Amino acid sequence: MYLTSKEERTLAGEEGPGRQKAMxxxxxxxxxxxxxxxxxxxxxxxxxxxxxxxxxxxIKFLEDFSKExxxxxxxSVNPLGLDMRRWRSMGVDSGFRTKQARIVSAYSSMGxxxxxxxxxxxxxxxxxxxxxxxWAESSATVFANSVLGxxxxxxxxxxxLAAAVVGKTAEYGLHLRENRxxxxxxxxxxxxxxxxxxxxxxVGRIAGNRIPYLxxxxxxxxxxxxxxxxxxxxxxxxxxxxxxxxxxxxxxxTIVEERVSLPESELAACRESLAGDDSWDLVAMGCPHCSPAxxxxxxxxxxxxxxxxxxxVWFCTCRKAYAACPDAVRVLKRFGKVLCxxxxxxxxxxxxxxxxxxxxxxxxxxLPTLGRQRATFRTTDxxxxxxxx
Amino acid sequence: MKGRRIKGGSGEGRALCSSAPLSFLGGVDPSTGRVxxxxxxxxxxxxxxxxxxxxxxxxxxxxxxxxxxxxxxGKAPCAIVNASAEPIVATGAIMSGIPMVDGVDVSLMRTxxxxxxxxDRGTVEVMDVAxxxxxxxxxxxxxxxxxxxxxxxxxxxxxxxxxxxxxxEHGEAPERAARRELEEELGLCSVKMARSIDPQMFRxxxxxxxxxxxxxxxxxxxxxxDWEHQAYEWVSPEDVSKYPTVPGLQxxxxxxLA
Numbered sequence: 001m002y003l004t005s006k007e008e009r010t011l012a013g014e015e016g017p018g019r020q021k022a023m024x025x026x027x028x029x030x031x032x033x034x035x036x037x038x039x040x041x042x043x044x045x046x047x048x049x050x051x052x053x054x055x056x057x058x059i060k061f062l063e064d065f066s067k068e069x070x071x072x073x074x075x076s077v078n079p080l081g082l083d084m085r086r087w088r089s090m091g092v093d094s095g096f097r098t099k100q101a102r103i104v105s106a107y108s109s110m111g112x113x114x115x116x117x118x119x120x121x122x123x124x125x126x127x128x129x130x131x132x133x134x135w136a137e138s139s140a141t142v143f144a145n146s147v148l149g150x151x152x153x154x155x156x157x158x159x160x161l162a163a164a165v166v167g168k169t170a171e172y173g174l175h176l177r178e179n180r181x182x183x184x185x186x187x188x189x190x191x192x193x194x195x196x197x198x199x200x201x202x203v204g205r206i207a208g209n210r211i212p213y214l215x216x217x218x219x220x221x222x223x224x225x226x227x228x229x230x231x232x233x234x235x236x237x238x239x240x241x242x243x244x245x246x247x248x249x250x251x252x253x254t255i256v257e258e259r260v261s262l263p264e265s266e267l268a269a270c271r272e273s274l275a276g277d278d279s280w281d282l283v284a285m286g287c288p289h290c291s292p293a294x295x296x297x298x299x300x301x302x303x304x305x306x307x308x309x310x311x312x313v314w315f316c317t318c319r320k321a322y323a324a325c326p327d328a329v330r331v332l333k334r335f336g337k338v339l340c341x342x343x344x345x346x347x348x349x350x351x352x353x354x355x356x357x358x359x360x361x362x363x364x365x366x367l368p369t370l371g372r373q374r375a376t377f378r379t380t381d382x383x384x385x386x387x388x389x
Numbered sequence: 390m391k392g393r394r395i396k397g398g399s400g401e402g403r404a405l406c407s408s409a410p411l412s413f414l415g416g417v418d419p420s421t422g423r424v425x426x427x428x429x430x431x432x433x434x435x436x437x438x439x440x441x442x443x444x445x446x447x448x449x450x451x452x453x454x455x456x457x458x459x460x461x462x463g464k465a466p467c468a469i470v471n472a473s474a475e476p477i478v479a480t481g482a483i484m485s486g487i488p489m490v491d492g493v494d495v496s497l498m499r500t501x502x503x504x505x506x507x508x509d510r511g512t513v514e515v516m517d518v519a520x521x522x523x524x525x526x527x528x529x530x531x532x533x534x535x536x537x538x539x540x541x542x543x544x545x546x547x548x549x550x551x552x553x554x555x556x557x558e559h560g561e562a563p564e565r566a567a568r569r570e571l572e573e574e575l576g577l578c579s580v581k582m583a584r585s586i587d588p589q590m591f592r593x594x595x596x597x598x599x600x601x602x603x604x605x606x607x608x609x610x611x612x613x614x615d616w617e618h619q620a621y622e623w624v625s626p627e628d629v630s631k632y633p634t635v636p637g638l639q640x641x642x643x644x645x646l647a
Contacts, residue, residue: 025483028395029476053451057419057458061484158453158480 001030001170002037010166018069022162029159030170039132039171041152043074044164045120046112047136048157050081050346051099053370059099062106065161069110075164076115076125077107078137078157079289079316081347083339084116090339091352112164116341117318119225119289121148124320132175134163138238139229139288139362145239147224151175154238174239181252182213182241185259191267194379196223197361198270199262200230206260209236213251217242222291229288230361274364276376281353283336283383284344286316287360292324295338298384299328305388307335312353313387316343335387345370359383390493390513392470395479397509398488400468404502404515405439406495407431412448413455413481422464431500440504440513441466442495446478456481468506470495470513497592520597522588524567525638526553527604527645528575529583533623534642535612536632537574540619548619550632552602552641563588563601571605576613580605586644591637600637604645 003011011027013020026038048054054062081100082092108114115123118137121144127133129149135141136155144150153173155163163169173179184207191199196219203212212231219227232238243249285298295317307313313336322329322340332338344356344363350372357376358367367375378386407429411417416426422437429443436459446452456478459465465487471478474491482489488508498504503516528535536550555570557563564585571577584604591598612621624632626646629639 021483024396025480028474028479028483031393031395032474032476032479048451048454054454055451055458057454057456057461058451060461061454061457065484156453156476156480158484159476 001027001035003027007038016068018065018067019165021065022069022165025159025162026166026168026170030172033170033172035170035172037171038166038168039175040168041073041134041163042131043076043125043127043133043135044071044160045076045078045125045133045135045137045140046107046157046160046164047078049078049103049107049116050342051096051103052081052348053346054103054157056099059102059106062103066106066109069165071111071164072167073164074113074125075111076113076117076120076123078116079118079343079346080104080116080341082342084341086337086339090337090342090347092348093351096348110165115318115320117289118343119291119318122289122291122321123318132169134160134169136160138232139225141238142228142232142240143225145174145180146228146242147221151180152238154232180239181211181255183210183255183257185213185215185253185256187259187261188214188217189262189264193223194359194381195267195271197226197230197359198267198274198377200227201234201361201364202262202266202270203227203240204231204234204237206262207231207235207237207240211237212240213253213256214240214242215251216245218245222294225288225291226360230364233362233365271377274375274377276357276374280311280355280357280376282312282314282344282349282356283387284314284316284356284358284363285380285383286314287343287345287358287363289343290315290317290321292321292328295321295325295328295332298380299325299331301381301384302335302388303331308387308389311387312336314339314344349373357383357386390497390515392490392492392511392513394508394511395471395474395489395491396482396487398468398486399505399507399509400440400466400488401505402438402440402467404498404500404504405431405434405436405441405466406498406500407443408496409443410445410447411443412446413452413459413478414448416448417455417459419455419458419464420462422459422462434500435464436466437464439466440468440470440506442470442498444472444495446471446475448477452477453481453484456487457485460485460487468504468508470498470504470506494590497590497597499592515597518595518597520599522557522563522599522601523554524557524563524570525551525600525602525641526567526571527602527642528553528607529604530607530610530623533625534629536622536624536629536634537614537618538620539635540617543617546635548633549635551635551638554635557601564603567601567603574615574617577607580607584645586641589637589641589644593636598636600641602641602645
């Protein structure tokens with residue numbers, strides 16, 4: 001890989017051991033993927049923030065690394081394993097909280113923005129079209145590539161952190177225009193709004209590691225958020241290409257090698273396979289984190305209803321959305337906990353619950369594995385109905 | 390062996406080899422260094438201080454952090470050798486300062502080998518193992534190839550089936566050695582060489598054989614063998630596997646004919 005003389009000096013350790021280690025990491029990954037050079041990034045999103053996922057090893061690394069490294073570009077952090085303010089009422093024990101606090105201070109001493117969300121693009125870290133970024137959170141990566149038109153690979157936690165420190169990342173994969181073309185066309189037909197996450201789930205399984213082209217995919221921004229998160233969870237691909245129904249935009253489909261028409265029955269079969277049962281300990285919304293629009297829409301539905309109190313309810317969101325709609329939050333709090341900084345995927349949910357229902361396609365992938373839950377998919381409307389009378 | 394530097398530095402120790410991909414999250418106990426992965430033949434052994442050799446990493450990205458924990462606990466390998474590095478293990482090696490080289494044929498290494506890794510130069514030296522350069526000539530006539538059974542008078546692999554083979558002499562070009570052996574063992578000169586392939590390496594005991602293989606087309610099946618062989622047969626290439634052959638012969642044949 002070609003390095004400028006300044007990059008060579010960083011690699012040689014002339015700017016300190018922290019930047020040296022970060023540069024070594026970027027160069028090694030660049031070499032593995034055949035990158036020709038490094039490219040400057042305008043922001044980073046670092047995953048590996050919950051004590052549950054990175055463990056004692058992660059704490060040790062972050063504490064050591066934070067003594068010698070600082071972020072040089074805008075960089076935000078993924079959700080933690082708890083709500084920093086309401087961890088006790090969530091049911092998280094103080095031992096976990098102590099470990100989590102060490103991760104939080106390590107990241108903040110490196111100058112990372114304490115957003116603790118998987119939707120940094122709703123909290124101010126929103127890249128523009130054509131900008132190179134180094135993001136690790138898979139759902140945010142898809143949104144940035146597909147909806148915002150920014151350019152990023154699905155970074156690992158450490159490599160996104162290295163990019164935050166150096167301000168660059170290796171130029172390979174989705175940083176190159178020629179690698180951003182779709183290789184499979186998937187005709188979805190009409191997708192009912194509640195099943196958008198499952199459409200993403202199914203599309204990811206078909207796409208595998210190929211960028212899919214989805215003609216006529218007319219979704220709200222929140223629809224794209226849910227769709228892309230599920231697609232990323234069931235595939236190795238971090239981008240899709242779409243046109244709106246009746247839209248005029250042209251898509252370069254020169255390398256499309258396969259065309260798939262998704263029958264409605266496929267979506268129904270997927271729904272069936274994730275149907276679980278009707279008894280849940282927890283209903284969890286907000287994977288990815290709820291936007292202000294989603295919080296308001298749920299509050300509108302629940303405003304004149306009473307809680308059924310049959311199970312615990314989590315509405316997971318980011319601090320910024322929480323602050324943006326106090327009225328909605330007040331309504332939702334009658335029905336459950338409105339949690340910030342965390343979610344059902346990265347919190348120690350297995351210590352508190354066994355059976356969880358969610359409206360998220362992404363959560364259907366991670367709840368049974370990482371969260372050791374018996375997971376049930378229901379649409380948002382179905383869940384709102386179940387938690388209220 | 391020459392590979393590619395992933396993380397610089399050097400390390401020297403006993404090899405611990407896995408022919409299966411390895412995950413550091415769940416596959417290695419970070420407090421003891423013991424291998425837990427049931428798919429790994431070195432399960433139960435400790436990676437601590439070893440030169441850890443495996444084809445490539447697998448599993449969760451958290452594996453990078455697990456490698457760091459091994460290092461902090463003093464249970465890290467002294468070096469890592471991979472066939473092809475992937476980002477999780479490469480990241481872990483860099484985070485943890487574990488010298489690492491990839492692009493090395495780890496199938497040539499055995500658990501217990503004494504190994505010296507100089508990752509800055511990208512070299513992996515297996516001590517007490519001799520590398521010997523040989524040529525193997527495969528003769529072809531009308532789709533059949535010549536196998537020769539080594540006699541009891543030769544120094545190695547007595548009774549096993551092989552091509553026309555012999556050591557490359559000091560300073561000798563492989564093709565020249567290949568033609569010399571043809572002339573010495575079968576009395577053939579000026580035959581037409583159809584193909585040669587990159588040298589293939591095979592481990593057998595304390596020897597790594599570097600085999601330079603050549604394919605020759607001959608006009609007839611008459612063969613005059615000398616003291617080095619006791620029998621010969623013209624066989625179809627698929628049947629090579631039915632004969633007890635010298636190490637790697639089947640692979641060499643299929644590469645030559647590919």
